[in-house]
Amino acid sequence: ISLMRKYLREMSFGLDASFNEDALVGRYNADLANNLGNLVSRVLAMAVNYFHGKVPAAEGEAEEIDQDLTAALERTIRAYNEDMGELAFHKGLIALWEYLDSVNRYVAETEPFNLAKDPGGRARLSRVIYTLLDALNSIAVLISPVMPVTAGKILGALGIEKPVDDLRLARDAGPGRLAPGNALKRPDALFPRVELKKEEEPETPKEQEPMKDAEDQVSFEEFSRVKLKVGVVKSAQRIKGAKKLLKLTVDLGEVRQIVAGIARDYEPEELVGRRVVVAANLKPVKIMGVESSGMVLAASGKEGFSLLTTDSDVDPGSEVS
Numbered sequence: 001i002s003l004m005r006k007y008l009r010e011m012s013f014g015l016d017a018s019f020n021e022d023a024l025v026g027r028y029n030a031d032l033a034n035n036l037g038n039l040v041s042r043v044l045a046m047a048v049n050y051f052h053g054k055v056p057a058a059e060g061e062a063e064e065i066d067q068d069l070t071a072a073l074e075r076t077i078r079a080y081n082e083d084m085g086e087l088a089f090h091k092g093l094i095a096l097w098e099y100l101d102s103v104n105r106y107v108a109e110t111e112p113f114n115l116a117k118d119p120g121g122r123a124r125l126s127r128v129i130y131t132l133l134d135a136l137n138s139i140a141v142l143i144s145p146v147m148p149v150t151a152g153k154i155l156g157a158l159g160i161e162k163p164v165d166d167l168r169l170a171r172d173a174g175p176g177r178l179a180p181g182n183a184l185k186r187p188d189a190l191f192p193r194v195e196l197k198k199e200e201e202p203e204t205p206k207e208q209e210p211m212k213d214a215e216d217q218v219s220f221e222e223f224s225r226v227k228l229k230v231g232v233v234k235s236a237q238r239i240k241g242a243k244k245l246l247k248l249t250v251d252l253g254e255v256r257q258i259v260a261g262i263a264r265d266y267e268p269e270e271l272v273g274r275r276v277v278v279a280a281n282l283k284p285v286k287i288m289g290v291e292s293s294g295m296v297l298a299a300s301g302k303e304g305f306s307l308l309t310t311d312s313d314v315d316p317g318s319e320v321s
Contacts, residue, residue, distance in 0.1 A: 035100055036139070036150075037190040042107065042270045043132045044157055044186045049272055050116050050125060055159065057180040058130035059123040065109060066131055070175045072102045073138055077173055080142055089146070096142050103135045113269055133158060134178040141173040150190055159183045186273050227281040228297070228320035230310055231256070236268035242288050246271070248296065252280055253317025259292035265304040277308040277320055 047055070062070075076099040083092035110128045115121040137158055144151035148164045155162065159182030162172075231250040239245040244261045246268060258278065279295040286292070298305040 035097070035104065036143075038270070039100065039104055039107070040136060040154055040157070040187070040190055042267060043129075043136060044184060045269045045272055046112055046116070047129050047133055048184050048186055049269065050112070050129060053184050055133055055178060055180050055182040055184060056126040056130050058127045060127050062127065065106065066127060069102060069106050069131060069135065072099055073135065073175055077138070077142070084145070093146070096139070100139065103132065103139075106135075107132065113267070130178070130180065133184075134175060137178040138173040138175070153187050153190060157185050157187045159185075225281075226279055229253070229278050229280040230314050230316060230318045230320060231276050231278045231280075231296075232316045233271045233274050233276060236266075236271040238263060238268060239288050239290055245288060245290075247290055250276065250278060250294070250296070251316040252278060252294070253315075256280075256293045257291060258294045258296055259287040259290050260296040260298075262296070262298060262305045262307070266307070274307065275309050275313070275316075277310075 047053075050056075076095050079095040080092045083089070083095065112125055112128045112132075115125040115128060136154055137160070140151045140154035140158070144164045152164045155164070158178060160178075229252050231252040233248055234251050234255070235249040236246050239247050239259070242263070244263050246260050246263045246266070248258045248260055248271065250256050250258050256278070277297045279297065282293075282295055284291055284293045297308045299308065
């Protein structure tokens, strides 16, 4: 289905289109993993944390930035319905993804994570979070013809159990359709990032590196001394004066405070509720004056760090072996 969406976006329906694996993965990571998937994860994490897992009622007057996003949605729906009606699927999806960009800019400009810190900003925060959740509802409805499974996951996370094939675009998409009070839940990552495996030509014996010294290797007994456990992030915040560091509270069956150097790759609010793998029996150390009792494991790639996690909801404290 993700492939279908990629090609509906890339090609004019009824005409020939080329296949390029690098372009396919690039589009998947940019449009689905970074754009749609990250937006859904961030918005639902903030809503669950700030409003006790319920869709808030939008309080206070709508400001100009809120009205602009509503107007953008109405324009998008008109363009989308017109393009889809003319079988110009690529144009309809381009219009929808331009709206997605607008929603991401709205998050950056309204800064709900800062509003949450202001006791006097509660009414404004409710307006911003409702606007974002309502936008996710419309996005899910509009993607349902080409990504029904993903649409169903997003709608389910918004407390809407209506079958995807029962959606009516004109009726179910649009501002103000989401009912306050719906129970929210955070779905698993919708689109894990994909990395292409590059084929390497076999090396000749002369080009092969010599065997590493035995002292670079560790025995099984030495490795088994490291205790790896699954933890659930309960809270996350930036460390003042440190651009790369986050202070995490992690449930490993017992609550630990851990400093992790992933602040350039993850926003604090999108980490809450995630399962991570932790080296749990390291000696506590102080980093930037903050005590850290353990190490969160992450893979380092060209595009930054990617947290190691599990593919099911195993219990906090479960050992990794």
